Each structure stands twice: as structure tokens, then as C-alpha cells.
Amino acid sequence: MIRGRLLFLGLLLLGAGTAGAWELRDDSGQTFQLARAPQRIVSLLPSLTETVCALGECARLVGVDRYSNFPESVRALPQLGGGLDPQLEAIVALKPDLVLASAFAPGVQRMRALGLKLLVLEPRDFADAVRVVRVLGQVLAVDTAAAVVQGMERELRAAAQAVPVAARGKTVYFEVNPGPYAAGPSSFVGQMLAQLGLRNIVPASLGAFPKINPELVVRAQPDVILVGDNEVDDLSKRPGWGALVAVRTQRMCVFGKQDSDTLVRPGPRMAQGAMRVAQCLQRLYPGPA
Amino acid sequence: MSAPGRRSPLAWALVLCAASLLFVLLGVCVGSSGWQAWADMARDPVAWQIVWDIRLPRSVGAWGAGALLGLSGAVAQGLFRNPLADPYLLGSAAGASLGVCVALALLGVSPASLEWLAQIGLTGAAFAGATGAVLLTLVLARGVQHTLRLLLAGVVVGVVLGAASSLVLLMQPQLLQAMQGFLLGSTAFVGWSGCLLMLVVWSLCMAAAWWFSPVLDGLALGESTALSLGLPLAPMRLGLILVLALASGTAVAQTGLIAFVGLAAPHLVRSVLRATHAWLLLLSGLMGGALLLAADLLARALIAPQELPVGVLTAVLGGGYLLWLMHRQSASLPGGGA
Amino acid sequence: MALRAQGVGARLGGVQVLHVLDLHLEPGRWTSIVGPNGAGKSTLLRVLAGLLPHQGSVCLGDRLLSQWPPRERARVLAWLGQSESVVDDLSVMDVALLGRLPHQAWLAKPNAQDLAVVEKYLRLTQAWDWRHRSLGALSGGERQRVLLARALCVEADILLMDEPLANLDPPHQADWLQIVRSLVARGTTVVSVLHEVSMALQADTLVVMAQGRITHQGPTSDPLSHRAIERVFGQRIAVHAVQGQWVAIPTSAPPATPPAAPD
Numbered sequence: 014m015i016r017g018r019l020l021f022l023g024l025l026l027l028g029a030g031t032a033g034a035w036e037l038r039d040d041s042g043q044t045f046q047l048a049r050a051p052q053r054i055v056s057l058l059p060s061l062t063e064t065v066c067a068l069g070e071c072a073r074l075v076g077v078d079r080y081s082n083f084p085e086s087v088r089a090l091p092q093l094g095g096g097l098d099p100q101l102e103a104i105v106a107l108k109p110d111l112v113l114a115s116a117f118a119p120g121v122q123r124m125r126a127l128g129l130k131l132l133v134l135e136p137r138d139f140a141d142a143v144r145v146v147r148v149l150g151q152v153l154a155v156d157t158a159a160a161v162v163q164g165m166e167r168e169l170r171a172a173a174q175a176v177p178v179a180a181r182g183k184t185v186y187f188e189v190n191p192g193p194y195a196a197g198p199s200s201f202v203g204q205m206l207a208q209l210g211l212r213n214i215v216p217a218s219l220g221a222f223p224k225i226n227p228e229l230v231v232r233a234q235p236d237v238i239l240v241g242d243n244e245v246d247d248l249s250k251r252p253g254w255g256a257l258v259a260v261r262t263q264r265m266c267v268f269g270k271q272d273s274d275t276l277v278r279p280g281p282r283m284a285q286g287a288m289r290v291a292q293c294l295q296r297l298y299p300g301p302a
Numbered sequence: 303m304s305a306p307g308r309r310s311p312l313a314w315a316l317v318l319c320a321a322s323l324l325f326v327l328l329g330v331c332v333g334s335s336g337w338q339a340w341a342d343m344a345r346d347p348v349a350w351q352i353v354w355d356i357r358l359p360r361s362v363g364a365w366g367a368g369a370l371l372g373l374s375g376a377v378a379q380g381l382f383r384n385p386l387a388d389p390y391l392l393g394s395a396a397g398a399s400l401g402v403c404v405a406l407a408l409l410g411v412s413p414a415s416l417e418w419l420a421q422i423g424l425t426g427a428a429f430a431g432a433t434g435a436v437l438l439t440l441v442l443a444r445g446v447q448h449t450l451r452l453l454l455a456g457v458v459v460g461v462v463l464g465a466a467s468s469l470v471l472l473m474q475p476q477l478l479q480a481m482q483g484f485l486l487g488s489t490a491f492v493g494w495s496g497c498l499l500m501l502v503v504w505s506l507c508m509a510a511a512w513w514f515s516p517v518l519d520g521l522a523l524g525e526s527t528a529l530s531l532g533l534p535l536a537p538m539r540l541g542l543i544l545v546l547a548l549a550s551g552t553a554v555a556q557t558g559l560i561a562f563v564g565l566a567a568p569h570l571v572r573s574v575l576r577a578t579h580a581w582l583l584l585l586s587g588l589m590g591g592a593l594l595l596a597a598d599l600l601a602r603a604l605i606a607p608q609e610l611p612v613g614v615l616t617a618v619l620g621g622g623y624l625l626w627l628m629h630r631q632s633a634s635l636p637g638g639g640a
Numbered sequence: 641m642a643l644r645a646q647g648v649g650a651r652l653g654g655v656q657v658l659h660v661l662d663l664h665l666e667p668g669r670w671t672s673i674v675g676p677n678g679a680g681k682s683t684l685l686r687v688l689a690g691l692l693p694h695q696g697s698v699c700l701g702d703r704l705l706s707q708w709p710p711r712e713r714a715r716v717l718a719w720l721g722q723s724e725s726v727v728d729d730l731s732v733m734d735v736a737l738l739g740r741l742p743h744q745a746w747l748a749k750p751n752a753q754d755l756a757v758v759e760k761y762l763r764l765t766q767a768w769d770w771r772h773r774s775l776g777a778l779s780g781g782e783r784q785r786v787l788l789a790r791a792l793c794v795e796a797d798i799l800l801m802d803e804p805l806a807n808l809d810p811p812h813q814a815d816w817l818q819i820v821r822s823l824v825a826r827g828t829t830v831v832s833v834l835h836e837v838s839m840a841l842q843a844d845t846l847v848v849m850a851q852g853r854i855t856h857q858g859p860t861s862d863p864l865s866h867r868a869i870e871r872v873f874g875q876r877i878a879v880h881a882v883q884g885q886w887v888a889i890p891t892s893a894p895p896a897t898p899p900a901a902p903d
Binding site: 512513515516519520522523524525526527529530531532572576578580 | 689690691711713714718721724727729731735738741747790794
């Protein structure tokens with residue numbers, strides 16, 4: 014959080030003075046300079062693709078990674094490998110003036126060496142997602158960023174209000190994938206659940222995405238189980254889980270691929286993910302919101 | 303020294319060099335942009351950049367990594383007199399993985415503050431991990447006297463460092479995908495600086511290994527016999543292990559863990575001729591280079607514009623040829639071959 | 641050149657295998673070391689070759705063995721081990737040429753003299769005809785002949801051989817005997833560890849060992865040596881003269897004395 018605020022302050026200071034040319038430090042610690050707003054953008058991270066489109070600049074995208082699938086129009090763009098195995102040749106052939114990448118991409122140094130302009134952004138939680146929107150709004154020289162952020166916050170508040178009274182304060186367990194890897198309170202998903210007024214059975218001390226002992230779930234007896242993948246068949250077969258209240262009374266929310274994308278990508282659609290959760294809770298706890 | 307009618311080692315060396323050159327030229331023409339880039343080279347600066355800055359260093363880098371792996375595979379097999387030995391025997395693979403894992407984890411924590419880490423980059427971390435692991439093996443085995451103890455120490459180091467990597471990944475599961483990319487191995491991100499480094503290291507290691515090669519020949523008769531022939535086993539074995547560490551560490555740092563090249567290249571060479579280690583080491587390097595170069599070519603060409611993982615292709619190419627050799631050998635000998 | 645061991649002892653795996661023994665090997669003679677299994681014969685031979693750490697001192701010529709530079713020592717002292725695992729890939733020619741290593745400059749190619757020596761000894765052990773076959777394709781006896789040729793190629797003053805007759809059939813054992821005799825006639829010192837006692841009785845000198853100690857040293861023709869052999873093998877063999885040569889013949893077991901009945 015503090016990092017985000019400082020960065021924003023730095024942006025303000027740096028961007029305020031010079032019109033046109035300015036610089037900032039991205040998530041890889043590199044100083045980033047641009048003479049003018051980029052017109053040909055390659056995005057190698059789905060959440061960054063969605064952010065660019067949310068700012069209304071989808072037309073500037075010339076290439077995306079294979080996992081970017083929203084909005085529909087980006088599927089027609091050339092796919093340049095994954096975030097972790099980008100196809101250098103294809104990227105260079107598209108002659109982009111800006112490449113958006115995640116911090117863990119192995120080709121980042123290589124792309125810099127080839128002379129490509131690289132902006133490394135790694136959104137990991139709610140505050141990061143907001144920061145990314147503001148940074149990209151600054152970089153793309155558009156003024157829609159503030160509106161987008163306000164929209165995100167407003168939708169999130171609406172989702173929180175959509176949660177039925179009976180469901181507020183309930184304990185939840187969010188399983189990211191079988192491992193079991195759970196979403197802790199400090200993760201993106203965990204923060205969203207907290208915004209919805211739900212309590213996470215995973216303690217904050219375990220980190221963002223801990224691999225937990227299934228016993229933890231059995232002991233904590235969550236009221237609702239949220240699964241980010243279609244794995245509901247296995248749950249009752251896990252030892253001790255068949256007796257869980259949530260499993261017996263089918264108080265489980267299973268999210269398909271499309272909804273999962275909104276839940277696990279720290280991007281502008283996170284409010285939609287929150288709304289999905291709220292809608293599921295409305296089904297499980299019918300009653301006034 | 304070889305049977306009459308078989309080609310000499312020098313002839314084979316020239317054949318492999320010619321094949322490698324051919325593959326490099328083909329590599330320049332193959333990629334996601336296809337032949338167009340080669341044709342447009344003169345006019346279009348982007349096409350020039352594609353050919354000169356991406357395809358050419360990638361091909362040369364693939365050759366360099368393959369040559370390093372082939373050389374270290376031959377050294378490992380000669381040193382331990384075990385045809386199943388590969389360059390990662392003494393824990394260098396596990397060490398490199400741990401180095402990359404820790405570097406990724408540290409970068410994830412606070413990327414901006416670790417300037418030095420960004421400087422060395424993941425390649426430096428992988429190299430440090432690989433060489434550190436081999437040195438740890440040497441320390442655990444308390445010297446190079448007993449090969450069995452050395453092998454056991456290598457296995458122990460490999461397993462323990464692998465467990466340490468798993469522990470780091472457990473605490474930072476977002477690194478899993480990045481680690482998988484490293485473990486699978488890729489020639490896609492090798493630049494000219496990496497090529498130069500690999501070629502320089504290969505030349506150094508080749509010269510050192512060539513100097514030590516009589517020890518490998520003597521060891522073929524057994525340790526005691528080698529000692530009785532007056533060979534200075536201990537210092538030269540240490541030298542060979544350092545060559546092994548340097549060569550495999552450099553290759554792993556540049557291209558990740560590419561399996562099978564180090565194992566297969568010496569076998570492929572021995573299947574076509576018999577020679578003393580002085581020639582065997584050189585030819586294993588050349589064969590490894592040609593093998594990885596061919597695999598890199600196919601990886602790019604088969605399903606262009608997408609790419610196959612290069613480790614899969616080395617296994618298919620090298621393994622397929624060895625299988626055919628085994629089949630041919632067992633068919634010709636009446637009682638079944640070795 | 642004389643090879644001498646003084647106060648030599650050796651430990652293997654924490655067990656004292658050789659107990660403080662003295663041995664003087666006469667130059668230009670064939671000495672054979674005999675004894676039952678586990679007597680420490682191979683260990684003694686390894687100590688004499690400088691391949692094992694030991695207590696006491698071994699002297700080669702006028703210097704301690706450990707003071708000899710390895711390559712010089714390798715030119716003077718050749719060793720043929722017992723069932724050393726050899727890589728199967730090598731050809732017969734390669735293996736024999738490795739015996740010339742002590743005489744070659746580092747990394748030098750074999751010269752005409754090396755090739756001549758190798759040819760001579762491969763013909764002597766009747767392995768010349770298949771010199772291009774790989775070791776793995778040979779039978780046990782053929783392999784042994786090649787390894788023997790390798791040791792001979794060193795053309796050392798002293799030749800130490802541990803079980804050189806393994807897998808050799810009688811005609812080739814006879815060949816080996818002839819080779820050793822001609823070597824000795826030229827002044828080479830030969831020391832062999834043999835479990836074929838009759839073969840050992842062809843040597844000039846006998847060293848009889850039991851339980852890590854030397855129980856007797858002396859000429860083969862000496863009846864005291866014969867009695868020493870018989871004793872060390874628990875009277876299960878008897879040494880007789882047959883057609884002018886000494887042979888050891890197994891005897892039937894002496895009638896077992898019944899153990900004293902407990903009270």
C-alpha cells in the first residue's frame with residue numbers, strides 16, 4: 014500500500030512538471046521514459062490487457078499473450094506466446110512502441126536488449142490493480158483512469174451491498190486449486206472477500222496463497238466453500254470433508270472458467286468477480302440484501 | 303587406432319562442423335516470420351533485427367549450449383565410467399534450480415531495491431547455484447578419491463537442494479509457472495553476449511579437458527591400473543570435475559535444464575567410431591552442439607509460428623537414434639547385444 | 641632393481657590385514673606368493689605396487705617407493721590387477737596401447753616403437769588377430785590375455801601380477817608360463833599371486849602366507865617350502881615330484897577326530 018502511494022506521489026511529481034516527456038520507475042526497478050504516448054502496444058499479461066481496454070484504448074493493442082481472452086475483440090489479435098515464453102520474433106515483427114510484461118517473464122532482459130520499450134507491472138492485490146489503472150492511464154495519456162477507478166470502487170460497493178443479510182459475517186474458504194492452495198486474507202481474492210463482509214478461515218499469518226493442511230478446513234467448519242475451479246466432485250471424497258456442514262448442505266459456490274478469470278486476475282473486472290460471489294451467496298441464503 | 307575402413311575422428315569432426323554450419327544457416331531462415339524475414343533483410347530494419355539479433359544468436363547459442371552439455375556429458379561418463387552419467391550428476395541441475403528459485407523469490411519481494419540481483423540476472427543466479435552445488439558435493443565427499451562417495455554425495459546434494467527449491471515454491475506458489483519454464487529449458491532467450499560467453503567457456507573447458515584426457519583413458523582400465531600407470535589421478539580428477547561444473551553450469555544458466563543432450567551425445571559419437579578421450583571429448587561437444595541446434599530448428603519450424611519445447615525434441619531425436627542403434631545391434635548379434 | 645618391504649602392515653576397512661612383515665624380492669627371479677583365501681596375498685601385492693596406504697616402508701631400488709615420481713615408477717613397476725572392471729568399449733589395440741602410457745610424452749600419439757612393442761606382445765599372447773575387436777565381445781580368457789599383454793607392454797623391470805591365470809585354459813596357461821620364463825631370463829623380476837599351487841611351484845622362490853603373515857620364504861625346490869605349503873593349507877594338499885616338476889595334489893581329508901564328549 015505504502016509502495017503504491019509513494020509511487021503515485023512520485024508519478025505526480027515527475028509527471029507534473031514536464032509536458033510530454035516524463036519518466037517513472039516500474040515494478041522491475043527500471044526507470045521508464047517515454048517521449049510521447051505509445052500507439053502500438055503489446056500486452057503479455059491478461060490483467061494488463063483488460064486494463065488497457067477498460068481505459069478505452071483497446072484499439073492501440075497490436076498483440077496479446079495466449080491467455081488474454083477479454084474483451085472478445087482481443088482474441089482476434091496475434092497471440093505472442095505466454096507471459097513466460099513470449100515469442101520474441103513475433104513481438105519484434107509487430108514493431109510495438111510499448112510492451113507490457115509481468116515481472117517474472119524470462120524474456121524481459123532480452124527484450125530490453127533488443128531495444129523494445131518495456132513496462133513491467135505486477136499487480137498482486139486490490140491496491141496494485143488500482144495503481145496499474147492509474148499508471149497505464151498516465152502512460153497512455155488518457156484521462157479516463159479516474160473514471161475507471163471510480164467505476165471499479167462503485168461496482169465493488171454494489172456487490173458488497175448485494176450480499177444478503179443472512180450471509181454477512183459468515184466464514185468462507187476459497188480454494189484456488191487442488192493442493193490444496195487456499196486464498197489468504199492478504200491475497201487479491203482474500204481482500205475482495207473481506208470487502209464483501211465475509212470472514213476467511215485462513216489466518217493472515219499464512220500468507221497470500223498458502224498450501225494448507227486439509228485438516229484446517231475440517232476444524233474451522235466454514236459456512237461457505239468457494240472453489241475457483243470445477244473440482245466440486247472431489248470435495249466430498251476428501252477424508253473428513255463429507256461431514257462438513259458446507260458440503261452436506263451444498264453451501265458451495267463453484268465458479269466456471271469465465272468467472273474464475275474475473276476472480277483471480279487482479280484487474281479492472283474484479284468487481285464483477287465480487288458480484289458473482291454475491292450472486293452465489295444470494296442463491297445460498299435467500300432473503301433480503 | 304580405429305579399425306581399417308572406418309572414418310577417422312578428424313573426418314567426423316569436419317562432418318559435424320559442416321552440419322552445424324548448415325543448421326545455423328537454416329536457422330536463420332526459420333521462425334515465426336518464416337522466409338520473409340530472410341528475404342526482406344536488406345530493406346527492412348526490423349527484418350534485419352529479427353535475423354541478426356534474434357535468430358542468429360539463438361542458433362549459435364543453441365550450438366554453444368549443446369557443445370557445453372556434450373563435453374560435460376563425455377567428461378562425466380569417462381570420470382565415473384558409467385554410460386548413464388549425465389552432466390547434472392553432481393547436483394548442478396538442482397543447484398541451478400535453487401539459484402533461480404531464490405532469485406525469483408527475492409525479485410518478487412522487492413525488485414527495485416535489488417539492483418545487484420538485476421545486474422547478474424537469473425543467468426548469474428543459475429550459474430552460482432550450479433557451481434555452488436558441485437563444490438558442496440566435493441566438500442561432502444571429502445575430495446575426489448572415491449568415485450562412489452562422490453556419486454552418493456552428488457545424489458544427496460541433488461535431492462536436498464531439490465527439496466529446498468520445493469520449499470521456496472511452497473511459500474511463493476506464484477513462482478511455479480516461471481520455474482517450470484526454467485526446468486523445461488529453452489533456447490529462445492539467448493543473446494550475443496550469452497553466445498560469446500558460452501563459446502569462450504567451451505574453448506577453455508575443451509582445452510582443459512583435452513589436457514586431462516589421458517586420465518580418462520587410463521581410468522577406463524580401472525582405478526588401480528590407472529594409478530599403476532603413473533597417472534596423477536587426484537589432481538586431474540579434481541580438474542575434470544571443475545570442468546564439469548563450469549561447463550554444465552554455464553549451459554544451464556543460459557538455456558535452463560535441457561535434458562538428454564549430455565547423455566546422448568557421447569553415446570552417439572561412440573556408436574560411429576572408437577577413439578581415445580582426446581578425440582572423444584571434442585567430438586562429443588561437436589555432436590551435442592549439432593544435436594541441440596537441430597532440435598532448436600525443429601522446435602521453431604514444426605508448428606510455426608508456435609514453438610515446441612526444445613527438451614522434448616532433443617529426447618525424440620537423440621533417444622530415437624539410440625533406440626534404432628540398439629535395435630540394430632540386437633538384431634545383428636545372435637545372442638542379443640549388450 | 642630390488643623391491644623390498646620392511647615392517648609393512650596394512651588395514652582394510654578397519655581390520656588389520658597385514659601384520660608387520662618383511663619381504664625381500666630378489667631381482668631377476670620369479671617369486672610366487674601362495675596361501676589360503678584371506679591370507680592377504682593381494683593386499684601385499686597392492687602394497688608392493690604402491691597402490692595402498694600402509695604402515696612401514698617399501699623400497700624400490702635405493703629409494704622409498706613413495707619418493708619415486710609416479711611416471712618413473714610406472715616405467716619400472718608394472719601391475720596386473722585381479723578382475724578390475726574395464727570399460728567394454730575399448731578395442732584390444734587401445735587397451736594394449738594404454739600400457740605404453742608411462743613411456744609416452746603427455747598426450748603424444750603412439751610412435752613406431754610403441755606400435756612395435758604392442759604388436760610383439762599381442763602376438764605373444766595370441767591376441768593379434770582380433771586386435772580391432774572391442775573388449776566386450778571377447779570371452780573371459782581372451783580378455784585376460786589382452787590385459788596381460790597390456791601389462792607386458794609396459795616393459796617394466798618388475799612385473800606384479802595378481803591372479804594372472806584367471807579364465808585361462810591349459811594351453812594358454814602354458815603360454816603364460818613360457819612368457820614369464822623368458823621375461824625372467826631377460827632379467828625382469830616377476831611376482832605373482834596364484835591360487836593354482838602347481839603353477840606357483842614353477843617359480844624360483846616361494847612366499848607362503850597365512851592370516852596376514854609370511855610363514856615361509858625360500859626356493860621352490862626346497863622341501864621346507866613344500867612342507868610350509870602343505871601346512872598352511874591344513875594338509876589338504878601334498879607336494880610331489882612328477883616328471884621332474886613339482887605338483888600339488890589334493891589329499892583326501894584326514895579322518896575327523898570326534899570332538900571330546902562333554903561331561
